[in-house]
Amino acid sequence: MSEGWHAKQRDDWYEELLDETNWRALWGADGTGDLLKPGNLEHCARQIQEVGGVFLCVADGGFSDKAIPAKLLELYFYRLFLAELLTASCCLQPGGRLICKLYSSFSTATAALLFLATRLFEDVHIVKPTSSRVAGPERYLVGLGFRGNIREVQEAVAVLFHAHNFYSGTGGASPLRHPLLTPAVTAAKLSTDLAFIAGLRAMVDGLCWREAEALRAILDHSEALEAMVMGTMASAGARGGIVSAAIQDQLQQQQRQQQQQQEEYKKENSFKANMQWNRATKQHGVRR
Numbered sequence: 001m002s003e004g005w006h007a008k009q010r011d012d013w014y015e016e017l018l019d020e021t022n023w024r025a026l027w028g029a030d031g032t033g034d035l036l037k038p039g040n041l042e043h044c045a046r047q048i049q050e051v052g053g054v055f056l057c058v059a060d061g062g063f064s065d066k067a068i069p070a071k072l073l074e075l076y077f078y079r080l081f082l083a084e085l086l087t088a089s090c091c092l093q094p095g096g097r098l099i100c101k102l103y104s105s106f107s108t109a110t111a112a113l114l115f116l117a118t119r120l121f122e123d124v125h126i127v128k129p130t131s132s133r134v135a136g137p138e139r140y141l142v143g144l145g146f147r148g149n150i151r152e153v154q155e156a157v158a159v160l161f162h163a164h165n166f167y168s169g170t171g172g173a174s175p176l177r178h179p180l181l182t183p184a185v186t187a188a189k190l191s192t193d194l195a196f197i198a199g200l201r202a203m204v205d206g207l208c209w210r211e212a213e214a215l216r217a218i219l220d221h222s223e224a225l226e227a228m229v230m231g232t233m234a235s236a237g238a239r240g241g242i243v244s245a246a247i248q249d250q251l252q253q254q255q256r257q258q259q260q261q262q263e264e265y266k267k268e269n270s271f272k273a274n275m276q277w278n279r280a281t282k283q284h285g286v287r288r
Contacts, residue, residue, distance in 0.1 A: 035061075035083040041164070045090035053093040059084035059100040073137065074104045078113075079164075082184065085113055085141075086160040089120050094148035100141045102126075105204050112185035114141070115196055119156040121145055126203050128210070135214040139207060159184050221259070 017023045027033040028040030035041050061080050068076050081102050088098040118124050122145030132138055147153050163184040
């Protein structure tokens with residue numbers, strides 16, 4: 001696997017599936033399972049097409065966050081997001097669906113892929129599930145109604161293939177060494193679709209606001225816990241005592257309980273932002 005991936009022994013991921021007769025793992029032409037290595041994506045797509053394609057494609061790939069420079073996760077993730085979108089477009093049956101993780105959507109590169117997704121699917125949504133870490137940057141692309149082998153889809157797939165093959169000369173080098181920063185669709189082209197830009201901006205603004213609110217809540221909570229601990233220690237010191245190990249354990253347990261309650265509260269009230277493209281109405285919108 002490419003450097004920076006959460007990869008161990010490849011079959012460790014699928015231990016519970018190995019005995020299933022209706023399941024099969026595909027690892028590409030070179031056996032690594034790395035979509036970024038030349039020929040692997042096409043090899044897997046051909047094998048899936050031979051059995052009629054699939055109705056649902058789910059992609060949840062990612063990096064070790066520690067391997068990515070600060071605040072650049074979106075750009076380093078772009079090549080994988082592109083490859084996952086391209087794989088889905090090569091494997092889905094007409095009417096099929098895609099669920100694919102992505103991160104923040106500030107760059108023209110990410111916006112270009114979302115734009116192409118609106119050409120591949122009848123309906124496109126960007127959602128933040130309640131199960132997703134409320135202060136985290138991850139979100140999910142949901143594409144409904146794959147449009148099949150029509151001209152507009154063929155053109156979009158050709159653009160994705162061109163961008164995917166841009167780094168073929170590197171032998172599929174890790175994005176940690178060769179991040180792809182050139183957008184598949186130029187900013188000038190994106191700017192001509194005013195409805196798309198408006199929906200994208202509303203989605204990005206909404207999720208940024210929600211993430212900022214969550215971070216403020218976490219900071220306020222940590223400050224309250226710190227004040228509580230310092231108060232307890234000061235009280236014990238005033239009596240001439242020392243906070244015992246038992247009290248420390250109790251404080252830690254209370255802190256864990258409060259953090260858990262805070263997370264549950266945030267999940268229950270989490271903001272679901274959707275960038276929606278509906279081909280029937282030709283309109284973008286944001287649903288809350």
